[in-house]
Amino acid sequence: MTRPEPASYYAATASPRPARPPLEGSLSVDVAIVGGGFTGLSAALELAERGYKVALLEAETVGWGASGRNGGQVNTGYRKGPGELVAMFGRDQARRLWALSEEAKQMIRDRVARHGIACDLKPGSLYAVLKEEELGEIDGDLEVLRTQLGYDQAAHVDRAGMAERLGTTLYRGGLADAGALHLHPLNYALGLAAAAEKAGARIFEDTRATKIDPAGHGAETARGRVTARFTLVACNAYLEGLLPALEPRILPISNYIIATEPLGPARARSLIRDDVAVCDSKFVVNYYRLSADHRLLFGGGEVYTRRDPRDIKRFVRPHMLRVYPQLADARLDYGWGGRLAVTMSRLPNIGRLAGDLFYAQGFSGQGVALTGIAGRVIAEAMAGQAERFDIMARIPHRAFPGGPLLRHPAQILGMLWYAMRDRL
Structure with missing residues (x-):
C-alpha cells in the first residue's frame, strides 16, 4: 500500500491520473527504471520513443517525492x-555543461507543447539579493554569462526596480532572468508519465524495489521481478x-512550502508584478511565486532534525511575513514538505556503478530542469552514445564526511553555520 500524498496545493489541484497497478510476477524488458520522479520519467519517455521496452517501478505514486512537491522553479544553470x-x-567544459542546462529548459518547453501537458508553464525569474556586499557577485556573474557562456537573457535590477517588481523594500538589488521558467511540478510529472506510457513504457505504482542486480540487469520487488539489459536507479x-554505495554522496x-488563500489578481500582482518565480540570496533560500488561481506559494525555513515541524504553516509563515508583512491577514490553506538531495559540490551526481547500472541523484535544488537532461543523456548512453553522458558523469564528487552515523550531525553543524550567516 502506498503512503498518502502530502496535503499540498499541488496534490489538491492535480490533473486526473489513471490507476496504475503494482507489478505482479516476472517481466523482461530492455530497461528497468526505479523511481517515478522527473529523472525516471524523463528517461522512460526518451527510451520508449527510441523503441526500447521500459518498465518503471515506483514505490508510491508518480511524482510522490520531490518531483511533485517542490517550488516549481525551472532555474537557469x-x-x-x-x-x-x-x-x-x-x-570549454563549463560551456558544455552550460549547453546541457540550457537544453534542459528547452526540453520542458518542447515537452509541454508537444504532449499538451497542462502545468501552468510561465516564463521568468528574479534572484533577490539581501546584502549590499552581494551585489558585486551579480555583476561578476553577468560578465561571465555574457562573455564566457554566451547567455544574454539575464539583467541587473537595482533596488528601486526590485521594489517595483516585488512589492517589498527588503532587497538591495537582483538579477532578472527572462530565460527561466516556473510550473506546477506535479502536473508536469503526471504529463511526462502519460507521454511515456503513450510511447510504450509501462509504469507500475505501489511497487517498491527491494534489491537491485549489481550488474544492472534488473530489480526485485516484494511481489515480482524485472529482468533487464540496463537499470537506472x-x-x-x-x-x-536500496544502493548503499550511492548514499554517502x-x-x-x-x-517546506505554504500556500495562501486565493488573493485575487490585483493583490497577487502587487506582490509579484510580472508573475515570475523568485528566490533570494540566503543559503537556506526563500523562494516563491504565484499560482494560477492567484495564491502566493512560499517556501522557506530550515529544520535540523529528521522530523518535520508539527505545524508547517506556522513554521514557514514568519519567513513569508518578513518579505510581505502586508499578508498578515492572509489565510494559509496548505502547508507541506518533502526531501531533496544535495551533493558536496552542489552539482548533480550522474554515473554508473557497473557497466549496465546507471544512477542520477543530488540535483541540489535545480532538479526541475536538470533531471530532464539527466534522463536524456542516460538514455543516449544506454543506446551507445555516451559522449554527453560522460560530460556530466565526469563531474567530480566527494562523499560527505563522517560515514552513516556522523553524516547527519555534520550536516546540522554546517547548516547552523550558514543559517547564522544569513542572519548577520
Whole structure:
C-alpha cells in the first residue's frame, strides 16, 4: 500500500491520473527504471520513443517525492554560479555543461507543447539579493554569462526596480532572468508519465524495489521481478538503503512550502508584478511565486532534525511575513514538505556503478530542469552514445564526511553555520 500524498496545493489541484497497478510476477524488458520522479520519467519517455521496452517501478505514486512537491522553479544553470563553473572546469567544459542546462529548459518547453501537458508553464525569474556586499557577485556573474557562456537573457535590477517588481523594500538589488521558467511540478510529472506510457513504457505504482542486480540487469520487488539489459536507479533523496554505495554522496534535506488563500489578481500582482518565480540570496533560500488561481506559494525555513515541524504553516509563515508583512491577514490553506538531495559540490551526481547500472541523484535544488537532461543523456548512453553522458558523469564528487552515523550531525553543524550567516 502506498503512503498518502502530502496535503499540498499541488496534490489538491492535480490533473486526473489513471490507476496504475503494482507489478505482479516476472517481466523482461530492455530497461528497468526505479523511481517515478522527473529523472525516471524523463528517461522512460526518451527510451520508449527510441523503441526500447521500459518498465518503471515506483514505490508510491508518480511524482510522490520531490518531483511533485517542490517550488516549481525551472532555474537557469546549476546551483554553482557561472563564475564558479568556469573556475572549476575551465571555459570549454563549463560551456558544455552550460549547453546541457540550457537544453534542459528547452526540453520542458518542447515537452509541454508537444504532449499538451497542462502545468501552468510561465516564463521568468528574479534572484533577490539581501546584502549590499552581494551585489558585486551579480555583476561578476553577468560578465561571465555574457562573455564566457554566451547567455544574454539575464539583467541587473537595482533596488528601486526590485521594489517595483516585488512589492517589498527588503532587497538591495537582483538579477532578472527572462530565460527561466516556473510550473506546477506535479502536473508536469503526471504529463511526462502519460507521454511515456503513450510511447510504450509501462509504469507500475505501489511497487517498491527491494534489491537491485549489481550488474544492472534488473530489480526485485516484494511481489515480482524485472529482468533487464540496463537499470537506472533514480530515487534521489528516497534511496532508503536500496544502493548503499550511492548514499554517502548525497544528503537528504527537508524543505517546506505554504500556500495562501486565493488573493485575487490585483493583490497577487502587487506582490509579484510580472508573475515570475523568485528566490533570494540566503543559503537556506526563500523562494516563491504565484499560482494560477492567484495564491502566493512560499517556501522557506530550515529544520535540523529528521522530523518535520508539527505545524508547517506556522513554521514557514514568519519567513513569508518578513518579505510581505502586508499578508498578515492572509489565510494559509496548505502547508507541506518533502526531501531533496544535495551533493558536496552542489552539482548533480550522474554515473554508473557497473557497466549496465546507471544512477542520477543530488540535483541540489535545480532538479526541475536538470533531471530532464539527466534522463536524456542516460538514455543516449544506454543506446551507445555516451559522449554527453560522460560530460556530466565526469563531474567530480566527494562523499560527505563522517560515514552513516556522523553524516547527519555534520550536516546540522554546517547548516547552523550558514543559517547564522544569513542572519548577520
